[in-house]
Amino acid sequence: MVDARVSGIRALIDENAGGNTDAATATPAASPWDEGGRSDLNSDTRLWNTASSGVDSLRDTLKPAVTKLDDGRRGLGPGDTAVTGLLTGAAQTDVHDTWARYLDLLARESAELSDKLTKAGSDHYANEEAVAAAFRQQLTKPEEPTSVLGLPPFGVHAFPSW
């Protein structure tokens, strides 16, 4: 893990330093910003896509852990003695459910971000302001607790906005 970090940062440094040693004497190697005042669109796209696939790959980091969390329910299911006979066992089933729910929320948020990052690197949004607005917009929402009837709690989306 450390190696990945270090090599990632080093790659960034190497790219930016362009092999320069002393500022006064070196000639800069061809680098993304030599074309003028701003980085060109291609390198921006590349950066957006890199960010997007980075967020995607977080799923690979979390998934095995979520599986292991689920494995931890062995012997601690709703009908097991550890749950019916021990307060701590009962607490564990409740606490477990909250973490499963929260990690699912984070996974959904990651998916939303990954999608928007990809779109930001493509022609999807009209302009920069639209991209910023997309990131400010929160699509992923926590699960709402449902009422007995299975309907959302009264007051949520119950009235259209005028």
Added chain:
Amino acid sequence: MVTLSTLRAVNPDDFEQAADGYHAVSSAAGAAKDRLANEIIARSMPVHGRDDAVAGLVGQAADAARKRLQRLADNYHYTQVECGLVRAVLNGFAADLHAAKQKLDAALDDATASGFTVTSDGSVTFPSAGERVDGRTPEGGTAVSYGDPAANGLADQAAHLDPNPHHARAKDCADRIAEALREAEEADETWAPKLRALKAQNDLTVSHADWADVHSDQEAVQQGADRYLAQGDIPDGRPPRENAAWWNDLTDEQRADYTALYPSSIGALDGIPSDVRDEANRAVLAQTRGHYETQLAALPAKPAFDPYNQPGLSEDVTWRDRQARVLDWEEKYGAEHDRLTKALTGMEAIDRRIDNTGRNGLPEAYVLGFDAEGNGRAIIANGNPDTADHTAVFVPGTGSNLAKAENDIERMGLLWRASSANPGAGDVATITWIGYDAPQEIPLAASASYADKGAESLSSFMEGLEASQPREGGSHYTTIGHSYGSTLIGYSDARGDLRTDDVIVAGSPGLGPWATHASDMHVPDGHVWSAEADEDYVPDGGRFFHGAADQPTLDRERIVPSDKEFGAHRISTGDPGAPGYVTGHSDYWREESVSLRNQAKIVTGDYDQVTTVDD
């Protein structure tokens, strides 16, 4: 109530396996948080090149995206810390449950071996036995353990007086069974509420209040955990090699649980790996910040003092009344408000550094030390010293504390960039070490007591860096002192246990009474460097207090390391009118300065490229 059948049926391993699941989540969340900060966000950060050119993603869209990603990282950090606590709770409960079960099983085995029957309520039935009394064998019966000590005492007496020898033994079994059940119940009642407090939130905001909750959750868990993993077992004030040995002997599980339960103690241990210290200190930092922010928010607001009456206010409230209110507030809350805001300023600076990873090439940050109490402690590394080829440690001077950490942190960022740019530099780590109580004002800086007290901490820290290097040969170390910080280095060196390859002192008022020449120091010959910029008056102003002399003598004859006679290499700080020239006491780390570049050359061992004043 924990019943006999429950305690017989449950398996503590199930709780341990559940704990493992939370540990996996905690580790993965930590990895996700680090990847977001050090790779995903970092790679998108703007890097300013020549001619106003910028690489990386800039603009409001990029900022909005990074903000969302940062929030995701915060969520993973929260997950890392909370799940670490859940794991510790489940392990702690499993340990207690296991102990109770062992006790129960031993009692049940004894009962069975004696031919007794244990009923579902824990009472123990025994057969008739013993010498005949009045021609009849004493009857069997049932031994019951009573919760009430007085009643149980009487029952004990009766059991021992019974001519049936089984009775006493059966009573003993019953008592041990009851004790096992009570222990299980006590553990269950202690741990269950602590576990419930560790429910996950159900939203994407990790607020100050959330972190403050983690803080109090952790305290609650610590209270129950002493039997499972005692804080007292963590070495305190021991040499780094002992800390390293202790850490090495722990199992992975113990390491994870110690870090989750006692992050302040673990984070302060010189000699253990930097990534462990970082994880522990970041947990402390986040919790402390949440805690302090909520405390600050709870203070009543300072009354506004406007000497002129506002329209609509009663004429009876004079400016004197308003002033009195302000003074009253100052008396009641002023000190607390001051303490909290100062500490928070420092914490914000550290968080900003962490968030800025990648910006202009800044490497990953490691929080090697953090404490908000008193003057505070902040030890922040750029790059990992455990794996670096070259490591520099910076000791700031008078007035340094947690609240003012920003400037000192920035200086080491600049030194990192300058050093890393040297060809063949390899991996570099630069560390801001606010690890001692510095004198807070100039008059106090005349006293050697701060250097004396802090010397051991610096020695320990440098030794700890060495101890946590995983490879032979290790890093090349440079210790840099500014102003009073250089005096502290002098005191450390005089102890004989300062492990460093090079020493740089800038604006030094003296290294203490022992070194009248560089060769008096324990640092290898030729590896002592000093810098005194034009118009830096500290060396002359301070030499009477901290300079050295062979005999007590007039202040003019006391030696400081930027004097020629001292024999250190005297680094150039530039020429007037030429680029990179700095003056005064505080500009030695100015970007692109001759002074900074020279220090960077020393840090990477490029000694022949250093420009000195005595050429």
